[in-house]
Amino acid sequence: MSCAEYTLDRVPQGHPCRIVRLTAQGAVRQRLLDMGLLPSAQVEMVRMAPLGDPLELRVGERDSFIAIRRQEASYIHVCLCSEAALVTENLAMSSASP
Amino acid sequence: MSAPDAPAIALIGQPNCGKSTLFNELTGLSQHIANYPGVTVEKKTGYLKLATQRLPLVDLPGTYSLTAFSPEERVVRQYLLNSPPRLSVNVLDASQLRRSLSLTLQVLEMGLPLVCVLNMSDVARRHQQAVDARRLAELLGVSVVETVGRRGEGLEQLKQCMAHTLQQGHTEAPYLPDYGPLEAAIRTIQQALPAQMASRWRVLRLLEGDQELQTQLHSQLKEAAAPLLAEIKQQATAFTAQQGISVGDHIIIQRDRHAREIEAACIASARPPKVSFSERVDRVLLHRAIAPVVLLATVYLIYYASIVQGYELTHYTWPLLSGIRNQLAEWLPAAGFLYDPLSRSFSLWLVDSVNTLLNYVPIFLILFALIAILEDSGYMARIAFILDRILHRFGLHGQSTLPFILGGVFAGGCAVPGVMATRAIPDPRARLATILTVPYMNCLAKVPLYTLLISIFFVEHKALMMFFIATITVMVALLVARLLTFSILRPLETVPFVMEMPRYHLPTVQGVVRRSLERTWLYVKKVGTVVLAVAVVIFVLLNLPGLSADERAAFEQRANSALQTFYAEIADNPHAARFQDADYLLTALNLAAQYRARRMNLQNAEAIAALDQRFQSRYPEYFAFIRPGGGDRDVRAMQRSLRTLDQERRMVRLEMQETRIVNSLLGRVGRALEPVTQAAGFDWKINVALLSSFAARESSVATLGVLFQAEEGSSQTLEQRMGGAMQHADAALVALSLIIFFALYPPCLATAIMVRIQTASTGWMVFSVIFPTVLGLLVASAIYTTGVHFALDAVQMMMAFWLLTLALLLIIGLWPTPRPRPPVEPTHAH
Numbered sequence: 001m002s003c004a005e006y007t008l009d010r011v012p013q014g015h016p017c018r019i020v021r022l023t024a025q026g027a028v029r030q031r032l033l034d035m036g037l038l039p040s041a042q043v044e045m046v047r048m049a050p051l052g053d054p055l056e057l058r059v060g061e062r063d064s065f066i067a068i069r070r071q072e073a074s075y076i077h078v079c080l081c082s083e084a085a086l087v088t089e090n091l092a093m094s095s096a097s098p
Numbered sequence: 099m100s101a102p103d104a105p106a107i108a109l110i111g112q113p114n115c116g117k118s119t120l121f122n123e124l125t126g127l128s129q130h131i132a133n134y135p136g137v138t139v140e141k142k143t144g145y146l147k148l149a150t151q152r153l154p155l156v157d158l159p160g161t162y163s164l165t166a167f168s169p170e171e172r173v174v175r176q177y178l179l180n181s182p183p184r185l186s187v188n189v190l191d192a193s194q195l196r197r198s199l200s201l202t203l204q205v206l207e208m209g210l211p212l213v214c215v216l217n218m219s220d221v222a223r224r225h226q227q228a229v230d231a232r233r234l235a236e237l238l239g240v241s242v243v244e245t246v247g248r249r250g251e252g253l254e255q256l257k258q259c260m261a262h263t264l265q266q267g268h269t270e271a272p273y274l275p276d277y278g279p280l281e282a283a284i285r286t287i288q289q290a291l292p293a294q295m296a297s298r299w300r301v302l303r304l305l306e307g308d309q310e311l312q313t314q315l316h317s318q319l320k321e322a323a324a325p326l327l328a329e330i331k332q333q334a335t336a337f338t339a340q341q342g343i344s345v346g347d348h349i350i351i352q353r354d355r356h357a358r359e360i361e362a363a364c365i366a367s368a369r370p371p372k373v374s375f376s377e378r379v380d381r382v383l384l385h386r387a388i389a390p391v392v393l394l395a396t397v398y399l400i401y402y403a404s405i406v407q408g409y410e411l412t413h414y415t416w417p418l419l420s421g422i423r424n425q426l427a428e429w430l431p432a433a434g435f436l437y438d439p440l441s442r443s444f445s446l447w448l449v450d451s452v453n454t455l456l457n458y459v460p461i462f463l464i465l466f467a468l469i470a471i472l473e474d475s476g477y478m479a480r481i482a483f484i485l486d487r488i489l490h491r492f493g494l495h496g497q498s499t500l501p502f503i504l505g506g507v508f509a510g511g512c513a514v515p516g517v518m519a520t521r522a523i524p525d526p527r528a529r530l531a532t533i534l535t536v537p538y539m540n541c542l543a544k545v546p547l548y549t550l551l552i553s554i555f556f557v558e559h560k561a562l563m564m565f566f567i568a569t570i571t572v573m574v575a576l577l578v579a580r581l582l583t584f585s586i587l588r589p590l591e592t593v594p595f596v597m598e599m600p601r602y603h604l605p606t607v608q609g610v611v612r613r614s615l616e617r618t619w620l621y622v623k624k625v626g627t628v629v630l631a632v633a634v635v636i637f638v639l640l641n642l643p644g645l646s647a648d649e650r651a652a653f654e655q656r657a658n659s660a661l662q663t664f665y666a667e668i669a670d671n672p673h674a675a676r677f678q679d680a681d682y683l684l685t686a687l688n689l690a691a692q693y694r695a696r697r698m699n700l701q702n703a704e705a706i707a708a709l710d711q712r713f714q715s716r717y718p719e720y721f722a723f724i725r726p727g728g729g730d731r732d733v734r735a736m737q738r739s740l741r742t743l744d745q746e747r748r749m750v751r752l753e754m755q756e757t758r759i760v761n762s763l764l765g766r767v768g769r770a771l772e773p774v775t776q777a778a779g780f781d782w783k784i785n786v787a788l789l790s791s792f793a794a795r796e797s798s799v800a801t802l803g804v805l806f807q808a809e810e811g812s813s814q815t816l817e818q819r820m821g822g823a824m825q826h827a828d829a830a831l832v833a834l835s836l837i838i839f840f841a842l843y844p845p846c847l848a849t850a851i852m853v854r855i856q857t858a859s860t861g862w863m864v865f866s867v868i869f870p871t872v873l874g875l876l877v878a879s880a881i882y883t884t885g886v887h888f889a890l891d892a893v894q895m896m897m898a899f900w901l902l903t904l905a906l907l908l909i910i911g912l913w914p915t916p917r918p919r920p921p922v923e924p925t926h927a928h
């Protein structure tokens with residue numbers, strides 16, 4: 001399966017994604033894995049904190065909510081679950097600037 | 099970490115799964131529970147009654163797994179490895195089954211006897227995600243008991259199940275995760291390890307390259323370890339080369355798959371879970387526009403209810419406390435004309451020290467109840483979520499919020515639990531920065547001094563001043579945190595912010611009341627121990643070496659001449675005969691003082707009449723002379739003469755006390771420091787109070803209370819006394835600089851010791867004391883000197899300082915810093 005891969009901090013609110021891989025190592029990685037952020041797990045950014053950081057994620061199909069900083073979210077590489085739901089311009093814009 | 103002698107029963111579970119509630123229900127101990135991840139950071143032991151046995155039960159900190167990355171993980175892991183419990187009770191959050199199971203599976207892989215508790219099954223059921231407990235037991239191979247911890251449901255079944263499992267002994271779990279291609283390597287290594295070290299869990303961890311277990315292997319197997327470790331390493335490398343995935347990832351993915359299969363088999367509902375209540379609430383409460391408003395309103399409400407309304411309540415409690423003091427004063431050996439028996443002055447000193455602080459108990463009760471509601475409801479985690487951006491900016495962490503609130507963001511807390519709660523902060527740098535800045539918060543012990551100074555000097559600006567104090571301490575703490583993290587704390591490592599958002603719960607009345615009482619009791623106990631001990635020491639330091647022979651002779655001379663005047667005055671009075679007896683005279687004077695003190699606390703005519711009646715029936719021969727007014731001409735003349743004598747006596751005693759303090763050891767140190775502290779406007783009396791408060795902040799007000807001495811029998815509040823004594827022009831400015839110095843004041847003795855424990859470093863403890871002292875003195879001096887120089891009044895000066903700090907905060911907070919990016923990754927992968 002091939003898909004466009006984004007880091008989670010770039011995906012706008014309300015788009016369910018599937019985790020492809022984690023680029024973090026050591027304690028960060030372990031912590032993410034412990035919280036259920038495993039490869040192939042489903043994840044969705046449900047909201048930002050009032051100041052734009054951290055983000056609140058829904059992990060898995062059931063209700064499990066996790067707060068995570070953008071910094072850590074950038075270690076999580078995801079694919080969008082449904083490419084059709086993609087707000088193309090929005091994503092193209094945010095992923096264009098490295 | 100000391101292991102208990104007999105193997106205990108251990109409670110384990112992930113953070114916020116309801117473990118602590120269950121612990122309390124099982125042991126009857128009340129421990130601090132909150133709907134906030136990471137509240138239990140030390141393990142706690144209680145006792146559990148099972149049938150006829152009394153067994154130790156250990157509550158381990160909540161942990162997500164048994165790797166060794168966080169302090170909680172290390173505590174739990176070391177406990178399970180070094181003192182394997184007879185039985186582990188694993189608490190599962192029924193509404194987070196899959197994630198909960200990952201810990202369960204690890205404990206089972208350790209080969210430890212286990213009973214599972216399916217907690218919060220009510221929540222899961224409400225979401226139509228009820229877990230089939232019987233099926234879960236089958237799939238895990240261990241007993242599963244359903245409970246609702248908050249309502250105490252299922253406790254009896256759990257106890258029965260524990261007793262049964264203990265009796266029957268342990269049976270190996272039939273269903274452990276299958277690690278597929280790794281199984282061959284697991285078997286090979288299991289066979290190579292000595293039997294007592296060959297648990298599946300240990301083998302898996304060794305394959306993942308666990309440092310701690312490798313070291314342990316070295317120390318236990320000596321030379322035999324090296325070839326074994328080489329073999330393990332070779333197996334792991336071979337696996338990664340073959341499968342294209344690291345051993346660690348493979349293990350966690352397989353374990354999660356196993357957990358997911360169990361979850362799917364146990365949750366019957368075909369319906370997808372509906373959007374939870376918490377999520378719907380958060381759509382409003384965490385809405386970007388609404389969240390800050392709700393947060394500010396919450397903070398204001400807490401402040402208003404506890405500080406403003408709580409202070410109103412003290413008007414009702416103070417007469418009670420001073421009544422106790424008066425009663426004690428009556429029971430103690432009577433005061434002499436000039437010198438009191440030591441037992442009297444010492445006991446009254448202690449009671450005064452304690453009373454001044456007990457007066458604030460209503461405030462603490464309300465405040466702690468409100469904090470308990472915040473924690474139990476789950477809103478505290480939301481506060482961390484909202485504030486992390488700001489706190490992170492200053493080198494802190496969203497989870498620094500709880501330590502700060504416990505330490506007293508809202509004016510009123512305690513730095514000791516605050517510093518203890520920093521254990522929950524996973525980031526070492528932010529954690530140390532939090533430890534070093536929590537003492538800047540306005541702990542309960544600082545509040546009395548603030549309230550005292552405000553009610554003397556800033557009566558009209560009370561609300562403004564409290565707002566100033568509450569905000570300035572937070573701003574200074576942020577600036578200091580930033581300063582520290584960018585200088586001496588820079589080399590420390592930092593770790594991620596990944597925090598669970600707990601579900602909202604309705605706090606139970608019982609839980610809130612219990613915690614509020616508990617924390618208040620903790621405070622009172624501190625008063626009872628530390629403050630009493632300090633009061634004793636200070637009493638000695640304030641009273642030694644005492645008066646010189648010359649001073650003594652001079653005071654006695656004055657007392658004698660006052661007596662002679664009195665006797666000359668009453669020579670013609672028909673009542674004079676009784677007063678010739680020195681004892682009679684002294685008793686009359688003391689009773690008059692007693693009467694005044696009692697009378698001061700009474701407002702209505704009936705109570706006064708009752709008091710009169712009591713004194714009259716108890717002291718018939720004295721009553722006419724001690725109650726002002728009434729009686730015939732001769733009695734009134736006698737009352738007048740007595741009053742004059744009494745005034746002179748009080749004057750002499752007051753001067754004696756002052757001379758005694760000037761002579762005393764503490765007084766000398768205080769005066770020696772005056773050249774340094776005069777820049778901040780502190781005279782020696784304030785120095786003495788500040789010195790005494792190093793040991794415990796509470797004693798500052800108590801010491802001030804004595805330095806601005808209460809005369810024997812006076813029921814004036816300290817506010818009235820200090821206001822009377824500090825009437826020079828820039829007194830308000832001194833009060834302001836005192837408030838600011840006190841806000842930045844170093845931690846009290848108890849906190850300093852807690853800093854030592856939490857940082858495991860004497861160096862940091864010393865730093866935590868010296869840095870704020872220097873900073874506080876500098877800032878206070880700057881404020882006082884500037885204020886005097888530009889002839890600004892205290893309120894203007896306060897606003898100037900506040901604006902300056904705010905400006906500094908905004909500049910640092912808004913200054914753009916480049917966000918570090920991870921190494922550039924290809925955006926397309928297959």
